Amino acid sequence: MVDVxxxxxxxxxxxxxxxxxxxxxxxxxxxxxxxxLLGNILVKEGDTVSYDDIVAETEVPGDPELVKVTxxxxxxxxEVYDFLFKREGDKVQAGEVLGQxxxxxxxxxxxxxxxxxxxxxxxxxxxxxxxLRPDPIPVDVNAYIPGKIVxxxxxxxxxxxxxxxxxxxxxxxxxxxxxxxxxxxxxxDEELTADRISEEDKGxxxxxxxxxxxxAFKRAVEIGAxxxxxxxxxYTDVTSIMGEAxxxxxxxxxxxxxxxxITEGFGKMNMSNRTFSLLKSFEGRVAAIxxxxxxRAGVLRPEIIIPHKEEQGAEEELTAGMTSGTPxxxxxxxxxxxxxxxxxxxxxLQRVESGSKVRVLVVRLDDGTEVTxxxxxxxxxxx
Amino acid sequence: xxxxxxxxxxxxxxxVTDVGSTTTKARFFSNESGEWRFVVAxxxxxxVEAPYEDVTMGVQNAVREVxxxxxxxxxxxDGSGIIVPHEGDSGVDLYCTTSSAGGGLQMxxxxxxxxxxxxxxxxAALGAGAIVMDVFAEDDGRPPxxxxxxxxxxxxxxxxxxxxxxxxxxxxxxxxxxxxxxxDPKPRLGVSYHLPLVYAGNxxxxxxxxxxxxxxxxxxxxxxxxxxxEVENTEPARRAxxxxxxxxxxxxxxxxxxxxxxxxxxxxxxxAGEGMAIQxxxxxxxxxxxGVGLGGATxxxxxxxxxxxxxxxxxxxxxxxxxxxxxxxxxxHNIIRWLPFDRDEEDIGKRLSNKMIRPTTIPQxxxxxxxxxxxxxxxxxxxxxxxxxIATRLKGAKLGxxxxxxxxxxxxxxETYIDMLRLEVIAGTGGLLSHAPDRIQxxxxxxxxxxxxxxxxxxxxxxxxMPHLGVLSTVYRxxxxxxxxxxxxxxxxxxxxxxxTASIGSNIMKISWQTPDGIDYEETVKAGEIKxxxxxxxxxxxxxxxxxxxxxxxxxxxxxxxxxxxxGIGGIILDGRGRPxxxxxxxxxxxxxxxxxxxxxxxxxxxxxSRIY
Numbered sequence: 001m002v003d004v005x006x007x008x009x010x011x012x013x014x015x016x017x018x019x020x021x022x023x024x025x026x027x028x029x030x031x032x033x034x035x036x037l038l039g040n041i042l043v044k045e046g047d048t049v050s051y052d053d054i055v056a057e058t059e060v061p062g063d064p065e066l067v068k069v070t071x072x073x074x075x076x077x078x079e080v081y082d083f084l085f086k087r088e089g090d091k092v093q094a095g096e097v098l099g100q101x102x103x104x105x106x107x108x109x110x111x112x113x114x115x116x117x118x119x120x121x122x123x124x125x126x127x128x129x130x131x132l133r134p135d136p137i138p139v140d141v142n143a144y145i146p147g148k149i150v151x152x153x154x155x156x157x158x159x160x161x162x163x164x165x166x167x168x169x170x171x172x173x174x175x176x177x178x179x180x181x182x183x184x185x186x187x188x189d190e191e192l193t194a195d196r197i198s199e200e201d202k203g204x205x206x207x208x209x210x211x212x213x214x215x216a217f218k219r220a221v222e223i224g225a226x227x228x229x230x231x232x233x234x235y236t237d238v239t240s241i242m243g244e245a246x247x248x249x250x251x252x253x254x255x256x257x258x259x260x261x262i263t264e265g266f267g268k269m270n271m272s273n274r275t276f277s278l279l280k281s282f283e284g285r286v287a288a289i290x291x292x293x294x295x296r297a298g299v300l301r302p303e304i305i306i307p308h309k310e311e312q313g314a315e316e317e318l319t320a321g322m323t324s325g326t327p328x329x330x331x332x333x334x335x336x337x338x339x340x341x342x343x344x345x346x347x348x349l350q351r352v353e354s355g356s357k358v359r360v361l362v363v364r365l366d367d368g369t370e371v372t373x374x375x376x377x378x379x380x381x382x383x
Numbered sequence: 384x385x386x387x388x389x390x391x392x393x394x395x396x397x398x399v400t401d402v403g404s405t406t407t408k409a410r411f412f413s414n415e416s417g418e419w420r421f422v423v424a425x426x427x428x429x430x431v432e433a434p435y436e437d438v439t440m441g442v443q444n445a446v447r448e449v450x451x452x453x454x455x456x457x458x459x460x461d462g463s464g465i466i467v468p469h470e471g472d473s474g475v476d477l478y479c480t481t482s483s484a485g486g487g488l489q490m491x492x493x494x495x496x497x498x499x500x501x502x503x504x505x506x507a508a509l510g511a512g513a514i515v516m517d518v519f520a521e522d523d524g525r526p527p528x529x530x531x532x533x534x535x536x537x538x539x540x541x542x543x544x545x546x547x548x549x550x551x552x553x554x555x556x557x558x559x560x561x562x563x564x565x566x567d568p569k570p571r572l573g574v575s576y577h578l579p580l581v582y583a584g585n586x587x588x589x590x591x592x593x594x595x596x597x598x599x600x601x602x603x604x605x606x607x608x609x610x611x612x613e614v615e616n617t618e619p620a621r622r623a624x625x626x627x628x629x630x631x632x633x634x635x636x637x638x639x640x641x642x643x644x645x646x647x648x649x650x651x652x653x654x655a656g657e658g659m660a661i662q663x664x665x666x667x668x669x670x671x672x673x674g675v676g677l678g679g680a681t682x683x684x685x686x687x688x689x690x691x692x693x694x695x696x697x698x699x700x701x702x703x704x705x706x707x708x709x710x711x712x713x714x715x716h717n718i719i720r721w722l723p724f725d726r727d728e729e730d731i732g733k734r735l736s737n738k739m740i741r742p743t744t745i746p747q748x749x750x751x752x753x754x755x756x757x758x759x760x761x762x763x764x765x766x767x768x769x770x771x772x773i774a775t776r777l778k779g780a781k782l783g784x785x786x787x788x789x790x791x792x793x794x795x796x797x798e799t800y801i802d803m804l805r806l807e808v809i810a811g812t813g814g815l816l817s818h819a820p821d822r823i824q825x826x827x828x829x830x831x832x833x834x835x836x837x838x839x840x841x842x843x844x845x846x847x848x849m850p851h852l853g854v855l856s857t858v859y860r861x862x863x864x865x866x867x868x869x870x871x872x873x874x875x876x877x878x879x880x881x882x883x884t885a886s887i888g889s890n891i892m893k894i895s896w897q898t899p900d901g902i903d904y905e906e907t908v909k910a911g912e913i914k915x916x917x918x919x920x921x922x923x924x925x926x927x928x929x930x931x932x933x934x935x936x937x938x939x940x941x942x943x944x945x946x947x948x949x950x951g952i953g954g955i956i957l958d959g960r961g962r963p964x965x966x967x968x969x970x971x972x973x974x975x976x977x978x979x980x981x982x983x984x985x986x987x988x989x990x991x992x993s994r995i996y
Contacts, residue, residue, distance in 0.1 A: 061567075063528055063531050063532050063535065064528075064531055064565040064566070065527070065528055066527040066528075066531075066558075066561070066562060066565065068558075077554070121565070122561075122565075124557070124561055126554075126557045126561075126591055127554050127557050127558045127561060129558055129561055131561070131565045170740050170741075171740050234729070234733070235729065235732035235733050235736045236728075236729060236732065238736075239732075244711070245707065245710065245711040246707050246711070246736065246739070247699055247705070247707055247708035247711045247712075248699055248704060248705055248707065248708050248739075249704070249707075249739055249740055265737045265740060265741070266732075266733045266736040266737050266740070267733045267737070293740075295704060295739070295740060295742060331737075331741045331744055332737075332738075332741070332744040332745070332746075332747060332751070333734070333747070333748060333750075333751055334747065334748060336737070352747045352748075353747060353748050353749050353991065354745075354746045354747060354748060354749050354751065354752035354820060355749070355752070355820030355821060355987075355988070356745065356746075356752075356818065356820045357820075358745065373747065374744075374745050374747055376743050376744055376745045377744045377745065377747060379741070
C-alpha cells in the first residue's frame with residue numbers, strides 16, 4: 001500500500017486538516033437564536049427558558065404583487081391615477097375592484113382587481129404599476145434548548161447557554177426537534193429496522209447502531225417519532241427520502257416529520273463505541289436535535305444536545321493538534337470508519353498506492369495492526 | 384489599502400496568497416538569481432469560519448510554513464501583518480492576494496430581455512469573478528411574484544442590472560427596477576448595510592433609477608453594457624463590480640478589513656485572478672485558448688477566442704463539496720462508463736457521498752483515484768457544456784452578410800462560437816489536475832472530457848499558482864510572466880485528433896516530422912486507437928499531418944496540415960478514437976476498450992491496475 005521510504009524523523013505535532021466531530025459528555029453549549037429580520041425580544045438576560053418558549057418575534061412582510069394597470073385597463077401611464085379608486089396606503093381585499101375604465105356608455109368596461117388581501121404600497125407614475133403588499137406574516141423564534149439567557153442582541157436575537165452533552169453527527173436531514181432518548185438496539189453494529197419501532201415511540205428520539213433502513217424511517221414518520229440517530233444510511237435511501245439525489249450537503253430545511261442524523265457516513269457504518277455509550281448513558285433524558293448540515297461555508301454539522309447538570313470537563317482548546325497517542329478515525333478507504341491511535345507522524349512525504357506523495361501518519365488500530373494513512377484521511381476524535 | 388513601497392524594478396521578494404474556500408495557499412517568489420522564480424509554497428486551512436472567523440489567521444499559518452521552509456522572516460512579530468519592504472533576510476517588497484473564501488462573490492443579475500441584456504449582464508458578472516445565483520428578466524417565464532420571492536430568498540452580495548439600449552425602451556426597464564425595489568433584497572453578510580447594486584442599462588432612465596434605488600441600495604451607475612444591440616461593453620460594469628466587492632462585500636467578511644490593510648493591491652476574487660492567467664497564455668502564444676479551474680466546489684471555464692474573453696462558472700460542479708452534484712447532474716452511469724473495472728451504482732454512490740461529507744480526504748488507493756478521475760471527466764464535460772451556453776454570439780445583433788450567406792435563417796446558426804477545432808491551446812488548473820500523481824493523467828482526463836479536435840497544445844498549472852500570478856500580473860506583468868513560463872506552466876504536450884468518424888481499423892491519419900537531432904519520424908493512426916509518442920518538454924517540431932478523406936485536422940476535411948507540434952511531459956497523443964468519442968454500451972466491451980486505451984498511454988502503473996481488474 002505504501003512505498004517504504006523509511007525515516008526516523010517524526011514531527012512532534014501536526015495540525016489536523018479535518019476538524020473532528022465533537023462527542024463530549026459535558027460542556028457549555030451556547031446557542032444564538034436570531035430573527036430573520038429585526039423584531040421584539042421577549043426575554044431578558046438571566047431568564048431561564050425551556051425548549052418551546054418563544055424568545056423573540058417579528059413580522060416578515062409578505063411577498064408583494066405587481067399589477068400592471070396600464071395594460072389591464074388599456075390606459076396611459078399618466079392616466080392611471082384618474083381610473084383608480086384606491087390610493088397608496090389603502091387596504092384592499094382579494095377580488096376587490098381597484099379601478100375601472102368605461103367607454104361608449106359601458107360597452108367597453110374594463111376592471112382591475114386586487115389579487116390578494118393587503119395594502120397598496122405604491123402606484124408608479126413612471127410605469128403605472130401598482131404594488132400590493134399582503135399582510136405581514138408573524139414569525140416566532142423558540143429557545144430550542146433549555147437554559148439561561150446570557151446575552152441579548154437588541155431587536156435581533158438572544159444567546160442561550162446550557163450545560164449539556166454535545167454530539168455532532170456527520171450529516172442530518174430535517175430541522176430542530178426535541179424528545180426523550182430511547183436506545184432501540186443492544187450494540188452499535190445493529191441496524192435500526194422498522195420492527196424495532198412501535199406506537200409507544202411517538203415523540204421519542206430513537207438511537208440505533210449501524211444503519212437506518214428506509215422502512216424504519218417510514219415507520220418513524222408514521223408513528224411520529226421526533227428523531228432517528230444511527231451510524232449510517234444507504235445513499236439510495238437518502239435519495240428516496242429527499243425525492244432526489246443530494247447534490248451539495250446543505251440540509252435542515254426538509255419537512256420530513258422525523259429528524260434524521262447519521263454519525264459516521266453513508267452505507268452501513270457502526271456507530272462509534274464512544275458515541276453509542278454516551279447516548280446510552282443518557283437514555284431517558286430529553287435532548288434537542290437538529291439535522292441541519294452545511295459542509296461548505298459554515299461547516300455546520302447536525303447535533304444532539306442533552307442538557308444535564310454534571311460537572312464540566314476541561315475547557316475546549318481552539319486548535320486541535322495531533323500527536324502520538326491521539327485517538328483518530330480513518331475517514332476514507334481502505335479501513336474507512338476504523339478507529340485507532342496515532343503512533344508516528346513522519347515528516348517526509350511518502351508515496352501511497354495511488355501514486356501521490358503525501359504527508360502520512362501511522363495509526364495503530366484496535367486489533368494492534370499498524371497502518372499508514374494520508375494525514376488528510378483521518379479525523380481527530382475530540383474527547 | 385497600502386501603496387507600493389518599491390517600484391517593480393527594485394523588488395526582490397514577492398508574497399502572494401490565495402484564500403480558498405478550504406485552503407489558504409501562500410506562494411513565495413524571488414529574483415535573487417537575476418530573474419523572477421517561484422521559491423516555495425506554504426499551505427494551511429482557511430480560517431473564515433467559526434471558531435476562528437478571521438482569515439488572517441490562515442494567511443499567517445500558510446506564511447509561517449514559507450518562513451520555516453526558507454528561513455526568511457515575513458510576518459511581523461506582533462502578528463500585525465507582513466513585513467514590507469524587505470531588509471536583509473526579512474520582509475517582502477510586495478504582498479497581494481486573491482480570495483474565494485466564504486463562497487466568493489455571489490451575485491444576482493437582471494436584464495430586460497433574457498437572451499440579450501440579461502445574458503450580457505450575466506457575462507459581465509462572470510467575467511468579474513462572481514458566482515451568478517440567478518438571472519432574471521422580463522421574459523424569463525416566471526410571474527413577477529415568483530421572481531420577487533426568489534430575489535428575497537437568495538441574499539446575494541451584489542446585484543447587476545442592465546436593460547434597454549441607450550435611447551431604447553424605458554418603461555420595461557423601470558418596471559424591472561420597481562420589481563427589485565419592491566423585493567427589498569438583503570445582503571448575505573449582515574442586515575445592517577445597503578446591498579450594492581450596479582446599474583448598467585439604458586442611460587435615459589438613470590435619474591429614475593437613482594430616485595427609486597439610491598435610498599435603499601449602495602447604487603453605482605455605469606455605462607450601458609449593451610449601448611446598441613451590436614455592441615457588448617462589459618468592462619465598466621466589471622470594474623464597478625470589483626470596486627463594490629472591495630468596498631462593500633469584502634469589508635464585511637470575517638478578518639478581511641485587516642487583510643485589506645496588509646495588501647498593496649485590491650483583493651481579487653480567485654476566478655478573476657485565474658482568468659487573467661488564462662488571458663496571459665492566450666496573449667503570449669497568440670492562440671485561441673480555453674482553460675479550466677477544476678476546484679472542490681466549482682468549475683470555472685475561461686475562453687479567449689479571436690480576442691474575446693469569456694468566463695463561465697458552474698457553481699456546483701466540483702471534486703469535493705460538489706462531488707455529489709456532479710454525480711446528480713451527470714448521472715452515476717456516466718461516471719461508471721469511464722471505469723475500467725466493474726462497480727455498481729450503490730458502491731459509487733456511497734463512495735462519492737462519503738467524499739462529499741468529508742471533502743478534504745484524498746484517494747489512497749489506485750481504485751479510489753481512478754473513480755475520482757472518472758468524476759473529473761464528467762465535471763469537465765458538464766462545465767464545457769455550460770461554458771458553451773455562455774460563450775455565444777451576441778443575440779439581437781444584426782448578422783453580417785457573410786453569416787447570412789451561409790445560413791438562411793437565424794435559427795440555423797450554432798449558438799456558441801466555441802469550436803474545438805478552432806481552439807489551439809488548453810490549460811488546466813485546480814487541485815485534482817495539479818496534484819495528479821502522473822501528468823499524463825491530467826492530460827488524458829481533459830482529452831477524454833473535452834475531446835479536443837485538430838492540433839491542440841496542452842498546458843497545466845504546476846502547483847496551483849495561476850490565481851496568484853493573475854493578481855501579480857496586474858502590478859508586475861514581466862515578473863508574473865517569467866514565473867508563469869518557467870515554474871507554473873507545465874507543457875503537457877500536444878493532442879492530435881481528427882474530427883470525424885471512420886470504420887474501426889481503417890487508416891485515418893499519417894503524421895511525420897523530423898526530430899531536432901535529424902531523425903525522420905512517421906506514424907500512421909487507425910480509427911479506434913490511441914497512441915502516445917514521447918517528445919520532451921521544450922522541444923517543438925514542424926509536423927505534416929495527412930488526414931484520410933472526410934477527416935478534418937484543421938485545414939478542411941481531407942486536407943494536409945503543416946503545423947508546429949509541442950513536446951511535453953505527456954508527449955504527443957495521437958487520438959484516433961473519433962470525434963465525437965463513442966464508448967460501447969455493453970459493459971464488458973467498454974471496460975476492455977478502456978483498458979486498452981489506458982495501457983496505450985500508460986496512464987496508470989500496469990502492475991497495480993491489473994490487480995484491480
